[in-house]
Amino acid sequence: MSGPLTGIRIIEMAGIGPGPFAGMLLADMGADVIRIDRAAGAATPSDISARGKRSIALDLKKPEAIDLALTLIAGADALFEGFRPGVMEKLGLGPEICLERNPKLVYGRMTGWGQEGPLSHSAGHDINYIAVTGALAAIGRKAGGPVPPLNLVGDYGGGSLYLIMGLLAALLEARTSGKGQVVDAAITDGVISLMAPTQAYMAGGTWSLEREDNWLDGGSHFYDTYQCADGKYISIGAIEPQFYALLAEKLELDLGQGGYSHLFEKDQWPLLKQRIADKVKTKTRDQWCGIMEGTDVCFAPVLDANEAVLYPHNQARKNYVEIDGVTQSAPAPRFSRTPSSIQRGPCAAGADADSILAEAGLGRGDIESYKQAGAIRYE
Known part of the structure; x- marks a missing residue:
C-alpha cells in the first residue's frame, strides 16, 4: 500500500453514483476501503469506481450479518453510506449504534437532498439536485434551454468531493478529540457551496440570471x-x-x-x-x-x-492508465512523498470475505459458523 491515507480503514456500504467514486479516490490515496456488498458477483473490469477496494458480501437481512458488519465497523476509522435517510437505522447500523460500538468512528452519509428537509425522502438524480441550486439554470445557450453538464457538477463535484472533504476533516478532528461524528454530505448543499463565486458576481452586479449573457457562460466573445x-x-x-x-x-x-x-x-x-x-x-x-x-x-x-x-x-503527465484492458484516469492529486497508486483492479463482490474476517480476529470456526448461518454470501 502507498499514499497519504495508508493505515486508514474505511467501510463503504455498496451503492451507486457518488459513493463508489468517493471510495475509489480514497483507495487511490492509500486507504484500505472495504466494500460491504449485499450480494456476491463477478468482477467487472469496466467498473472503474470499484478499483483498489476489497469486498465482503453480507446478507444484511440476517442478524448474524449485522453482527459481522458491526465487528468490521469496530475496527474502522470511517464508514460511509449512500442510502435514503433511515435505511441504515432500519438495518441496525445507524450512527448511534455504530458510534456506541466505535466512539472514534467518522460516519459519512451521502444523499442528494440531505438527512432532513421536505425532499429528504424523495428520489432524485444529479439533474434534479443541481436544478434547485441555480446551477442548471445558468448552464446552456440562451435559445436552447438549460443543458445537463453530465453528472459532474452534482454527483461528483457537490457529492463525492464534499463527502471526502468532510470525512477527512472529521478524521483529523477525531485524532485530537478521540470522538467520531456524523458527516451529512448532501449534493444540494455541495452544489450551493460551489455556486459561491457566482453568488459573489451577482452581489457585485456583474452577473445576469439570463443564460449566455455573462462573461463565463458563453455570452462573451473572449x-x-x-x-x-x-x-x-x-x-x-x-x-x-x-x-x-x-x-x-x-x-x-x-x-x-x-x-x-x-x-x-x-x-x-x-x-x-x-x-x-x-x-x-x-x-x-x-x-x-x-x-x-x-x-x-x-x-x-x-x-x-x-x-x-x-x-x-x-x-x-501520465494521466491515464490501463488496467485489465480498461483505460482509466490515473490517481489525482499527486503527492511528492507519499504517492497515490491504484492498488488493484475491481474485485468480485464478496471475494475478500475470508481475509477481511480473519484480520478482524475471527477464527476459521467462527467464519464457518457465519457461513452456515447464511450471513456471508459467496458466488
Missing part, C-alpha cells in the same frame, strides 16, 4: 468555444487584457484593446463573437493548435474522451 473548418471546436478563455491582446494578434483581427472594459460592453459581444467565429472557420482545429497552442491566449482544442487519452500533455 470566453467561448468556436467551430473550425473541419467541424471540430476550439476553446478560448482570453479574459485578461494581455491575453486578449494576444488573441487579437493570433487571429489577425482588430478586436479593440479595451481590456477589462470589454467584460461589461455587452452590446459589443455579439459583433465581436461573430467576427471571431468567421475567422476560426477559415482553418482546421489542428491548424489553430499550431498557431495558438502553448501561448498565453488561453487556448485549447475541444477533445472527445478518446482524443483526450492521446493528447500529448495528458500523455506526458
Whole structure:
C-alpha cells in the first residue's frame, strides 16, 4: 500500500453514483476501503469506481450479518453510506449504534437532498439536485434551454468531493478529540457551496440570471468555444487584457484593446463573437493548435474522451492508465512523498470475505459458523 491515507480503514456500504467514486479516490490515496456488498458477483473490469477496494458480501437481512458488519465497523476509522435517510437505522447500523460500538468512528452519509428537509425522502438524480441550486439554470445557450453538464457538477463535484472533504476533516478532528461524528454530505448543499463565486458576481452586479449573457457562460466573445473548418471546436478563455491582446494578434483581427472594459460592453459581444467565429472557420482545429497552442491566449482544442487519452500533455503527465484492458484516469492529486497508486483492479463482490474476517480476529470456526448461518454470501 502507498499514499497519504495508508493505515486508514474505511467501510463503504455498496451503492451507486457518488459513493463508489468517493471510495475509489480514497483507495487511490492509500486507504484500505472495504466494500460491504449485499450480494456476491463477478468482477467487472469496466467498473472503474470499484478499483483498489476489497469486498465482503453480507446478507444484511440476517442478524448474524449485522453482527459481522458491526465487528468490521469496530475496527474502522470511517464508514460511509449512500442510502435514503433511515435505511441504515432500519438495518441496525445507524450512527448511534455504530458510534456506541466505535466512539472514534467518522460516519459519512451521502444523499442528494440531505438527512432532513421536505425532499429528504424523495428520489432524485444529479439533474434534479443541481436544478434547485441555480446551477442548471445558468448552464446552456440562451435559445436552447438549460443543458445537463453530465453528472459532474452534482454527483461528483457537490457529492463525492464534499463527502471526502468532510470525512477527512472529521478524521483529523477525531485524532485530537478521540470522538467520531456524523458527516451529512448532501449534493444540494455541495452544489450551493460551489455556486459561491457566482453568488459573489451577482452581489457585485456583474452577473445576469439570463443564460449566455455573462462573461463565463458563453455570452462573451473572449470566453467561448468556436467551430473550425473541419467541424471540430476550439476553446478560448482570453479574459485578461494581455491575453486578449494576444488573441487579437493570433487571429489577425482588430478586436479593440479595451481590456477589462470589454467584460461589461455587452452590446459589443455579439459583433465581436461573430467576427471571431468567421475567422476560426477559415482553418482546421489542428491548424489553430499550431498557431495558438502553448501561448498565453488561453487556448485549447475541444477533445472527445478518446482524443483526450492521446493528447500529448495528458500523455506526458501520465494521466491515464490501463488496467485489465480498461483505460482509466490515473490517481489525482499527486503527492511528492507519499504517492497515490491504484492498488488493484475491481474485485468480485464478496471475494475478500475470508481475509477481511480473519484480520478482524475471527477464527476459521467462527467464519464457518457465519457461513452456515447464511450471513456471508459467496458466488
